[in-house]
Amino acid sequence: MAEEREETELNTATTERQEPSARAATGESAAAVVELVGVTKTYPGEEESAVADVDLRIREGEFFSILGSSGSGKTTTLRMIAGFEQPTIGRVFLDGNDATDVPPYRRDVSTVFQNYALFPHMKVQANVAYPLKMSGVPRREIGPRVKEALERVSMAEYAKRLPHQLSGGQRQRVALARALIRGPRLLLLDEPLGALDLKLREEMLFVLKRLQREVGITFIYVTHDQGEALAMSDLMAVMNKGRIEQLATPAEIYAKPATSFVAGFIGKTNLLSCRHVEGNRAEAGSVPLILAEDPKQSQFTLSVRPESILIGTDCHSLPNRFVAEVSEVLFLGHEREVLAKIGDQRLMVRSQDLTVGPGDTIEFGWDPKEAVIVEATGG
Amino acid sequence: MGTSERTPNNRMKANSKVVKIVLGVVVGVAVLCVYVFLYAPMMVTALFSVNDSTIQTLPFQGFTTKWYSALFNDEAMKSAIYFSLKVAAVAVTVSAVAGLGFALLVHRLQMRGTGALQGLIAAPLVAPGLVLGISLLVVFRQANVSPGFWTIVAGHAAFITPLIMFILIQRLKTADPSLEQASMDCGAGYIRTFWHVTLPGLRVALIAGCLLGFTLSMDEIAVTFFLAGTEPTLPVYVWGLLRFGFTPEVNAAFTLIAGGSLLLLTFAGLLLYISGRRQRAGIPNSIDQAEGLGAIGVSTAPSTTEGGTRTV
Amino acid sequence: MSTITGEQAAAGEVTSPNRLWQSIKKFLALSPALVWIFVLVLLPNIFLILYSVWENDLGTISQNWTLDNYSSLFQSEVFKTLLKRTLIISLVSTTIATLIAYPLAYVVVTKFGRYKTIAALLIIIPLWVSYLMRVFAWKIILGEEGVLNGMLMSLGITDKPSEAFLYSTTTVIVALTYVAIPYIFLSTYTALDRIPRHYYEASSDCGASPWGTFRNVIWPLSRPGVAVGFAIGFVLTFGDYVTPAMVGGLEGTMLGSIVLQEFGNANNWPMGAGIGVVIAGAGLLVLAVVSLFTRLDARIE
Numbered sequence: 001m002a003e004e005r006e007e008t009e010l011n012t013a014t015t016e017r018q019e020p021s022a023r024a025a026t027g028e029s030a031a032a033v034v035e036l037v038g039v040t041k042t043y044p045g046e047e048e049s050a051v052a053d054v055d056l057r058i059r060e061g062e063f064f065s066i067l068g069s070s071g072s073g074k075t076t077t078l079r080m081i082a083g084f085e086q087p088t089i090g091r092v093f094l095d096g097n098d099a100t101d102v103p104p105y106r107r108d109v110s111t112v113f114q115n116y117a118l119f120p121h122m123k124v125q126a127n128v129a130y131p132l133k134m135s136g137v138p139r140r141e142i143g144p145r146v147k148e149a150l151e152r153v154s155m156a157e158y159a160k161r162l163p164h165q166l167s168g169g170q171r172q173r174v175a176l177a178r179a180l181i182r183g184p185r186l187l188l189l190d191e192p193l194g195a196l197d198l199k200l201r202e203e204m205l206f207v208l209k210r211l212q213r214e215v216g217i218t219f220i221y222v223t224h225d226q227g228e229a230l231a232m233s234d235l236m237a238v239m240n241k242g243r244i245e246q247l248a249t250p251a252e253i254y255a256k257p258a259t260s261f262v263a264g265f266i267g268k269t270n271l272l273s274c275r276h277v278e279g280n281r282a283e284a285g286s287v288p289l290i291l292a293e294d295p296k297q298s299q300f301t302l303s304v305r306p307e308s309i310l311i312g313t314d315c316h317s318l319p320n321r322f323v324a325e326v327s328e329v330l331f332l333g334h335e336r337e338v339l340a341k342i343g344d345q346r347l348m349v350r351s352q353d354l355t356v357g358p359g360d361t362i363e364f365g366w367d368p369k370e371a372v373i374v375e376a377t378g379g
Numbered sequence: 380m381g382t383s384e385r386t387p388n389n390r391m392k393a394n395s396k397v398v399k400i401v402l403g404v405v406v407g408v409a410v411l412c413v414y415v416f417l418y419a420p421m422m423v424t425a426l427f428s429v430n431d432s433t434i435q436t437l438p439f440q441g442f443t444t445k446w447y448s449a450l451f452n453d454e455a456m457k458s459a460i461y462f463s464l465k466v467a468a469v470a471v472t473v474s475a476v477a478g479l480g481f482a483l484l485v486h487r488l489q490m491r492g493t494g495a496l497q498g499l500i501a502a503p504l505v506a507p508g509l510v511l512g513i514s515l516l517v518v519f520r521q522a523n524v525s526p527g528f529w530t531i532v533a534g535h536a537a538f539i540t541p542l543i544m545f546i547l548i549q550r551l552k553t554a555d556p557s558l559e560q561a562s563m564d565c566g567a568g569y570i571r572t573f574w575h576v577t578l579p580g581l582r583v584a585l586i587a588g589c590l591l592g593f594t595l596s597m598d599e600i601a602v603t604f605f606l607a608g609t610e611p612t613l614p615v616y617v618w619g620l621l622r623f624g625f626t627p628e629v630n631a632a633f634t635l636i637a638g639g640s641l642l643l644l645t646f647a648g649l650l651l652y653i654s655g656r657r658q659r660a661g662i663p664n665s666i667d668q669a670e671g672l673g674a675i676g677v678s679t680a681p682s683t684t685e686g687g688t689r690t691v
Numbered sequence: 692m693s694t695i696t697g698e699q700a701a702a703g704e705v706t707s708p709n710r711l712w713q714s715i716k717k718f719l720a721l722s723p724a725l726v727w728i729f730v731l732v733l734l735p736n737i738f739l740i741l742y743s744v745w746e747n748d749l750g751t752i753s754q755n756w757t758l759d760n761y762s763s764l765f766q767s768e769v770f771k772t773l774l775k776r777t778l779i780i781s782l783v784s785t786t787i788a789t790l791i792a793y794p795l796a797y798v799v800v801t802k803f804g805r806y807k808t809i810a811a812l813l814i815i816i817p818l819w820v821s822y823l824m825r826v827f828a829w830k831i832i833l834g835e836e837g838v839l840n841g842m843l844m845s846l847g848i849t850d851k852p853s854e855a856f857l858y859s860t861t862t863v864i865v866a867l868t869y870v871a872i873p874y875i876f877l878s879t880y881t882a883l884d885r886i887p888r889h890y891y892e893a894s895s896d897c898g899a900s901p902w903g904t905f906r907n908v909i910w911p912l913s914r915p916g917v918a919v920g921f922a923i924g925f926v927l928t929f930g931d932y933v934t935p936a937m938v939g940g941l942e943g944t945m946l947g948s949i950v951l952q953e954f955g956n957a958n959n960w961p962m963g964a965g966i967g968v969v970i971a972g973a974g975l976l977v978l979a980v981v982s983l984f985t986r987l988d989a990r991i992e
Contacts, residue, residue, distance in 0.1 A: 084892050104895040105903075117893035121911045130907070131897035182898065406798055413795055417817050417872065420828030423838055427831060481724050488717060496721075499728045505923070507930025509947050510971045513954060514735035517742045517964060537731045591819065598821040600933055605954065614823050621827060621937065633824040644819050648812065 032096070033186055033218045034058040034081055039090035041076050041242075049088070050076040052242035058220060058235075063212050065221045065229040067265070068239035074222045077239070078188050081220065082111045095185065105134070110179035111188040115195060116171045118163040124150070124174050125159040131182045149177040152214070153207070169200040173207070180215060187212075189221045193228065205231060226266050230254065238262045259375040263303035270309075270347045271374075272302045280368070286343040290319040292368040300373050306337070308370035309349040311362060321365035326358055338362065421637055428630035446631040456632060459616035466528065466612055467596035470535035471589050477536065478543030479585060483577075485544070486551040500544060503537040508601025511537065516605045527608035534606045535599060539592035543585070550584040550654065583654035590647035594640040739971075742964035752960060760965040770949075774969070776860070777929060777945040784864045785924035788871035789879075793917055796880040797909070801891075811880050818873045826937045829866045833938065858940025866938050867928040874927060875920035882916020883909070915985035922981040926974035946970055 034056070041051040051073040058064045068074040079085040080092055083104035092100045099107060110131070118127050128146045137145075150156040153173035163171055172192060179187055192208070193201040209232060212219045223229050229236050230250040237247040238261070246258040257263035260271055272284040276298045280291045284302065291302075315321050324340035324347070336351045340362060349364050356362060431443035450456060481500055485493045503511050512534065519530050558580070562572040600614040607615050613636070620629055746755045764770045795814070803810045817825060832838045843849045886909060894904040932947030939945070946966055953963030 082892075082896060084895075104892065105898050105900055109896070111893070111896045113889050113893055115887075115889065117887075117889040119890060119893070119908055119912075130894070130899070134894075134898040134900075134903055134907075178897065406802075410795060410798055413791060413872070414813065416869065417814060419832065420825045420869070421817070421820060423831050424824055424828045477723075477727060481727075484720060484724055488720065496724060496728070499732050500724065502732050505926070507926055507947075507970060507974065509930045509932055509950055510739070510967055510974075511735070513950065513963060513967045514739040515731075516954070517738045517960065518735045520960075521738055533731070540727075594819050598819075598823070600821075600823050601931075604951075614821065617823060618933075621823075629827075633821060633827070637820045637824060640820050641816070644816060 031059055032057040033060050033062075033094070034220070035093040035096075036077070036080070036087075037091045037093065039077075039080060039087045039092065041073075041080060041085060042088045049073075049242050051080070051087075053090075054242075054244055056237065056244070056247070058218060060218060061216055063209075063219045063221065063232055063234045065223060065233035065236040066239055067223060067226060067229040067236055069224055069265070071241075072239040073242035074224075074239045075190055076242075078111075078190055078220060078222045081186070082109055082188050083107050108185045109188060110182065110184040110186070111190065112172075112175050112179045112192045114191045116163075116175040118171055118174055118178070120163050122162075123159065124155065124161050124163070124166070127163065127174060128178045128181055131178060135182060145181060149181045150174075152180075152211070153177045168196050169204065172196065172204060176207075176211065180211070183215075184217065186218045186220065189219060191223055192221075193223075193225075201228075208232065230266070238265060240265075256372055257303055257374055260301045260303065263372070263374050268306055268348060270304045270306065272304065272345060272347075274300055274302050276300070285345050287322070287345050289371075290368050291371070291373075295373055301375075302371050303374050304347070304366055304371045306348045306350045309347070309364050309366045311349060311351050311353070311364045315363060315365035318365035318367055320368060320371075321363065323361060323363050326356055326360045326362055329356055329358060340364070424630050424637070425634045427627060428634040430627065433627060446627045447635075449626070449628045450631045450635075453628065456613075456616065456628070459611050459613045462528075462610055463597055463613040466531050466535065467593050469528075470532045470539055470596050471592045473532065473536045474539035474543050474592055475585060475589050477540045478588065479547060479581070481540070481544045482547035482551060482581075485548055497541075497544075497548075501541040504541040508599070509605075512602040512605035515602070519606070525608060526606055527610065530606040530608070531603055531612065534602045535596045538602070539595060542592055542595070543588035546584050546588040546591070546651070547581055550581055554580050583650050587647040587650040587654070590643045590650075594643050597636060598640065736971075739964050739967055742961050743968045745961050747959045747961040760961050764962070764965055764969070770966075773944060773946050773949065777947075778973075780860060780863055780867065780943075780945060781925055781929040784867035784928050785871055785875070785921055787864070788868045788875050788924055789917060789921050791868070792872050792875035792920065793879045793913075796876050796883050797905075799880065800883040800886075807884075811876070814876050814880075815873050822870070822933060823937075825869070826866050826934050829862065829869070830938050833862055833865070858938065859942050860939075862938045862940075863935055863943035863945070866934045867931065870931070870934065871924035871928055875917075875924045878920030878923060879913060879916045882913040882919075886912050918981045918984050922977045925977050929973055930970045 035058075036054050036056040039051060039054045039056075040049050042049045054073075054077060056077075066074040066077060076085060080087050081094075083099070083102060087100065090100075091098055094102075094107060094109065118124075119130070122130065125146050128149055129142050132142045132145060146159070147156060150159055153176050155170060155173045155177060158166060158170060158174070163174070166174065175192075189208070193204050196204060205228060208219070208221075221229070221232060230253075233250050235247070236250055236253060238245045238253065240261050246253055246262045248256075248258075253262060254266055257266060257269075263269045264271060272289075274282040274284045274289065274295075276282050276295050277288070280294055282289050282291055282295065282300075282302075289302070310318065322342045324342040326338055327341050327346070328339040330337040330339075334352075336353070336356060338349050338351045338356055340347050340349055347364075349362075351362070426439070428446055429442050429444065430439050431445070432440035481496075485497055515530070515534050515537070516526070519526065519533075524530060559572055559576055562576040563569075598614060599612075600618060603612050603615055604618065611619065613632070617629055617632060620626070742752070743760055744756055744758060746753045746757045746759070796811075799807050799810045799814075830837070834840070840849070890908055890912070891904055894908045895901075899907060930947055931945065932951050935943045935945045935948050936951070939948070947970070950963045950966045950970070953959045953966065957963075
């Protein structure tokens with residue numbers, strides 16, 4: 001028996017990965033609905049790994065987002081949790097059990113696909129009933145449960161339609177009803193709002209949030225839209241080039257981006273490459289800056305959010321205070337985005353002053369506590 | 380470690396793995412068998428074309444090229460080959476012009492009824508060769524046209540034209556219409572736009588279509604049989620040989636024709652593949668499932684898209 | 692001429708001269724295609740039907756309307772036997788070919804990954820190799836002194852050549868199955884290949900086993916392609932006369948074979964045309980039934 005086990009281990013994982021899987025078996029991960037341990041995915045014929053050495057624990061009832069641009073590995077990560085892809089290296093645990101080799105249809109996981117993947121030959125009710133039918137639920141139980149599931153997403157009156165007779169938003173709701181009907185432990189959403197227009201997308205955000213509260217299960221939400229991720233998540237991971245750059249609450253990620261990539265990807269920011277002078281003083285090019293604390297390296301990147309930069313009289317008491325020339329102004333509706341030049345540095349600031357124009361001089365500054373030192377990353 | 384819990388699970392996994400492997404082998408062997416079945420006739424013919432015996436049976440009697448040399452000394456066979464080449468060349472030329480015209484027409488005229496138009500033009504491609512052959516034959520007889528070169532050309536053009544048309548329509552669908560608009564925008568008229576923008580985009584597909592049509596014309600028997608006069612095309616001549624006395628020379632002829640067909644086919648396939656890739660490269664977001672296969676595929680069986688509209 | 696006046700009459704309703712010009716231009720552009728269709732598609736079929744209702748008078752055709760050709764056809768025992776045999780041969784070989792081609796297409800689409808196009812091409816390529824050659828080769832393989840008998844004998848399975856293989860209904864069925872496979876494969880492959888990957892995944896995600904996915908999702912979505920493939924296979928095999936002539940012998944004679952006779956030695960064109968119409972009619976019937984089926988099925992977006 002021991003031999004048998006070793007054989008399967010060898011087939012699926014490399015020997016150096018024994019240690020994390022041993023860790024996972026010790027019950028430490030019991031509370032985690034999903035745990036990825038040292039997961040790497042390299043597609044055949046490609047040199048770069050789509051997902052590189054990712055460790056991830058997602059707890060029960062969490063709304064967890066994976067944020068990244070296309071090619072960041074976020075969808076591949078999701079597909080490995082769903083079971084559509086097998087990791088090249090590493091293990092996937094569901095509810096503490098090793099599920100790496102379990103096929104998708106034996107996983108207690110449901111997916112809402114980016115393009116909904118509603119079966120075009122089945123009516124809405126047949127689509128929603130499908131998971132129940134497949135798990136052998138008696139026919140007379142199916143009807144009421146389908147009705148209930150459709151009511152939950154306000155689609156009961158469309159039960160007899162075919163998918164192509166529905167709008168994008170309606171299909172989305174049906175896909176949600178289908179994914180939730182079996183009462184899965186985990187719902188995976190792969191860019192579910194990507195194909196919807198702006199107004200519908202906002203509406204669906206509320207629907208999703210409400211559903212998650214109602215059913216109370218873990219949602220893993222993959223998106224490239226930082227706004228969605230920030231708005232919805234309890235916890236989020238930012239991915240880039242197959243790796244997790246930062247895993248934290250949305251507030252923390254926004255306020256304290258760990259890397260320059262995260263800082264640039266979440267919201268707008270000014271990234272200044274700085275040189276340490278002494279103590280809490282540094283220089284960005286020729287511009288002297290005051291920092292909140294002494295930096296650890298002599299060269300580092302500083303992230304300053306435009307909204308942390310105060311303009312005019314508000315900034316008079318701040319240690320970092322500059323007079324700059326406006327080079328460009330963009331009108332954004334409720335405010336203006338001003339590109340200002342100090343020395344050889346360009347900074348973006350936000351201004352509600354509608355009279356500012358190119359060539360004007362403005363005064364601005366920021367509290368050193370608002371500026372964050374970030375790790376330099378590519379991209 | 381919880382070994383006791385994990386072992387049964389592992390045993391199940393191991394079992395399902397064995398089942399998977401066995402199933403994979405069975406399926407693999409079955410697939411291989413079909414491929415062998417499909418290529419067996421060609422291989423057998425090629426083998427017997429170099430077999431040193433007049434009787435077509437195992438075991439082989441040794442290697443010989445005498446059937447090939449006999450073939451090259453057979454004046455009747457050679458004139459049949461020459462006649463076939465002539466027919467194919469003319470039929471393909473006619474079909475290329477007509478197919479190009481119809482493809483552009485169907486593509487440009489965004490109006491109702493182009494589906495029916497396509498279907499009607501394609502009918503001879505889907506109809507059984509026998510029906511196409513006799514139906515053309517009665518018309519020619521009624522019009523007092525005696526069977527011969529031009530009746531065969533008409534019969535071949537009837538089914539090669541839709542083939543070329545479908546390949547070109549396929550290509551036009553994936554082409555970027557803004558290229559032509561850009562050309563017009565640059566001040567080129569319709570004719571110059573066609574010449575400098577539209578045609579170069581279609582050229583490769585057109586050549587490929589012609590090559591495919593050429594092999595079809597060279598090999599066609601069902602239609603040609605009814606339309607041929609006293610002078611036979613190669614397949615008609617071989618048909619006669621096969622029915623009245625047989626020499627392995629025929630195997631040699633078949634092998635050569637098949638070789639030629641495969642060569643042209645490979646070339647056409649490559650051209651279609653390249654032109655498809657080039658076209659796709661221009662349109663970053665177009666997902667074109669019709670690769671080389673689609674282009675050939677759709678054209679061989681146009682009725683896969685609309686089963687019922689074709690008439691015979 | 693009548694079409695032009697029709698166009699002018701229609702033009703009376705069009706108020707703007709620009710639109711009139713537009714429709715004239717459209718008509719002019721269409722006219723070569725219409726002529727082509729008329730000469731090569733409509734006219735032949737019209738005359739085929741006309742011939743079948745014309746009288747045959749010892750090889751010369753008198754243009755008197757008659758249904759005698761059809762009535763004598765359907766009274767003839769030979770014709771009825773042949774019609775039945777042709778139907779059976781055609782249905783059996785198309786069915787076998789479908790049973791081979793569809794699973795093959797399924798395996799190629801789902802298991803061959805990025806090699807699926809090349810694998811599919813390899814199956815279709817025989818279509819472009821001489822029909823005569825492919826059919827004739829079966830004579831070499833199945834003949835009394837053929838490859839198969841030789842193999843069976845050298846393996847010691849039989850001790851004398853079996854005559855069972857050549858010049859029989861079975862031989863024709865084997866050859867026609869062979870001929871039909873690439874066509875049916877093409878149609879079913881196209882249908883299966885159009886089903887996006889995420890339907891397989893969604894079904895699996897809903898808890899369906901691979902078999903459940905096939906039965907509930909893949910089969911319903913690819914069924915129209917199978918039906919179309921079957922129809923094409925039927926039409927092709929039903930009207931064939933080359934295969935029976937090559938490998939069929941007397942037992943393998945099909946309807947197409949007598950068409951050949953009527954247009955040849957028998958010199959009874961109206962009768963031949965009548966059988967031709969029957970063949971075309973059978974094909975159209977199957978196509979109509981199939982299109983009815985496919986229309987009922989939902990289309991994949």
